Amino acid sequence: MSSTSNTNISPVASITVRDAVIDLMRQFGMTSVFGNPGSTELPMFRNFPEDFRYVLGLQEAVVVGMADGYAQATRNASLVNLHSAAGVGNAMGNIFTAYKNRTPMVITAGQQARSILSLDPFLSSAQATELPKPYVKWSIEPARAEDVPLAMARAYYIAMMPPRGPVLVSIPVDDWDQPAQLLPARIVSTELRAEPLMLDQIAAALDASQRPAFVVGAAVDRDNAWDAVVQLAEKHNARVWAAPMSGRCSFPENHRLFAGFLPAMREKIVGLLDGHDCIFALGAPAFIYHVEGSGPYIPPGATLCQLTDDPATAAWTPIGTSAVGSIRLSVLDLMAVSAPPPRALPAARPERVRAEPSGRISVAYVMQTLAELRDPADIVVEEAPSARPVLQTYLPITRSEGFFTMDSGGLGYGMPAAVGVALGKPGVRVVGIFGDGSSMYSIQSLWTAAQLKLPIVFLILNNRRYAALQDFAPVFGFTDSDVVQGTELPAIDFVALGKGLGCQAVRVTDAALLRDALQQALHSSTPVLVEVEVA
Incomplete structure (x- = not known):
């Protein structure tokens, strides 16, 4: 400034x-x-x-x-x-x-x-x-x-x-036309370090731990703390989980220490973290839940530490020790005061099963093919809630600022966000991955992308339904034979919509044609919509 x-x-x-x-x-x-x-x-x-x-x-x-x-x-x-x-x-x-x-x-x-x-x-x-x-x-x-x-x-x-x-x-x-005076911009500090005493307590808990686990949230990447958190995790040989519903990737998902993604359910979080005696939430709430749960917040015998840039988040965290401050600066301070004993590497994450083409194209096969074709420097913007677990398995994000989605759960963010990211990162390709239901909340974004000739691939996974709601219905007592009202989305022609708003557009219904369609889209200098009919 x-x-x-x-x-x-x-x-x-x-x-x-x-x-x-x-x-x-x-x-x-x-x-x-x-x-x-x-x-x-x-x-x-x-x-x-x-x-x-x-x-x-x-x-x-x-x-x-x-x-x-x-x-x-x-x-x-x-x-x-x-x-x-x-x-x-x-x-x-x-x-x-x-x-x-x-x-x-x-x-x-x-x-x-x-x-x-x-x-x-x-x-x-x-x-x-x-x-x-x-x-x-x-x-x-x-x-x-x-x-x-x-x-x-x-x-x-x-x-x-x-x-x-x-x-x-x-x-x-x-x-607007009234008289006023010019104002000089001021330099205002926006980075605050966490209190040293609190960081000393967190460092002591981590050093004394036998099996530490990190839970990283969106604030790690927002605060440019990616590299520092990787160094801290490697110093402690700690398993690293992605926080529930995180809108950014904050740790390389192909790293030896990466353990996977926590769901937004209390009992499942406790089960996945079981066996760890110190849990350190960095730049993340502890924890975000989607449905009512019961029981302890962390495994019995474990302690919880938190580093957050949000005092409100620290205030509602139900247990443990919370430090408030810049994630990046505070992690650097932790690096300086932490001295863990030698620890063995934790067990590696299981290898994923390779997806194979079938009669109906699976989301797994789409994500796997995209992962093989895309440049690692491409930025992924996602709004496909039902496909997110599959994306997390088959399309690992390995770079800071490589992934954006919404922390809110509200639809209509993804398509325009892809346009904004492309404008903010000129020369970098953006790959947008959207559900058919999500796309219709902000389909007008295609027009702006076409007018500005932005290098964006709009990949629409068309399963003709609000799949996330249908998948979630059993949590609220629905049986397999029950109809979930208002969740079917037949007869939306995304190719026609894309072309009508000025984009190149193609539909893929055969797995044998998927690779060529994605390859062409990933090499286009202007926006391309690829609609894939998925099982």
Whole structure:
């Protein structure tokens, strides 16, 4: 972040709110605006600067999803522009996901003119600051037009403070042309070390352990702590599990110490961690559950330690010792104070069984084929809940920033996030893996990808149903003969949708043709949709 204003505004010209905000965003490196325009936002974009770009999404949830992927890929807050109450309402599903993803994002929302707000005008937001709560870190409608630049600066700093997240600034339409002053960007520290005494206690517990286990969550990769965590795990010869429902990959999944993925069920977590006497949750809640469980939170006789960048997560963790601070800096501190005894390597993860082609294409065969063909540097963005366990088995992620999905469980994030990641990582191919049901929440993303000619493979696993719900139904008492209402999705033509939105598109129904279709898509310089009919 620069502390020197870099403005194209003439020193003799009158400075407006618009001038000051544009100048400030330029200093923050936020020159991409993700939006879907409405009437109350139009003055923001008059005389739009040449060094900015407007990334158009065809629906507000798509806009926020793109901005989420972009912010995660660039490690900087993204700038989003939404339309008053209706636009913010449309976007709320992905605002919720951005909040759960801990994605830094500054959202500006249009508002009607101050002079008529008391008359409840058309397209006004009656409670603009309350609408996005509780899924923004902060929201404000400045009391005066001249306060808008300062509110935007504060919004940026709050969004970037750990745990990061979205913020919202509601801006009346007549504020943009009011006089204001330029603001210099400030340098604000956002990395806080955990308390040394707490780290000493965690180091002592790890050193005294005979069979330690690490549970790594999304904050490891978000905080650029991948390499440090690998070194710490190797120092302790600890088995490493991925935390339940983690939105990032935080440990190489082909590493000798990698043990697999914990499910979001208490009893199964305890069973998989049984035999470990010290469990260390790094950058992860301890633990996320999807269904009600019972019994202990960890195996009997084990101790739990946690390192998190989120005080709220530390507060609700039911047992153990929690340290709060930067994952990367704190792990480096742990490396310096930890001195474990020599330990034997834990048992290796069982080899997976190779998938073979059959009459109906299996998801396992699709993931295995993709793993054999893709460049390891390709980034995977996933939103295929029923296929995720198979993906985790057959498509190992081996690099930092190599995988993105949603921490929220809300659908509609994946397709636009793939667009945002591709924009944030120019020159890198993105492979998006989506269920047919998930795809329909944000299919408009294909249009933006086509318009921008982004190198994205949109791989749609079409099983003609909401498979995750059908698979989950027995947990709630459904039998094999019961019909799960509203879960069948016949007759969706994704090839037609892809072509209609400007993408190349192909359908694969024969396993013998899968490799060639994926090979061509992975070498295209523009987006390609590959629909695979799977069993």
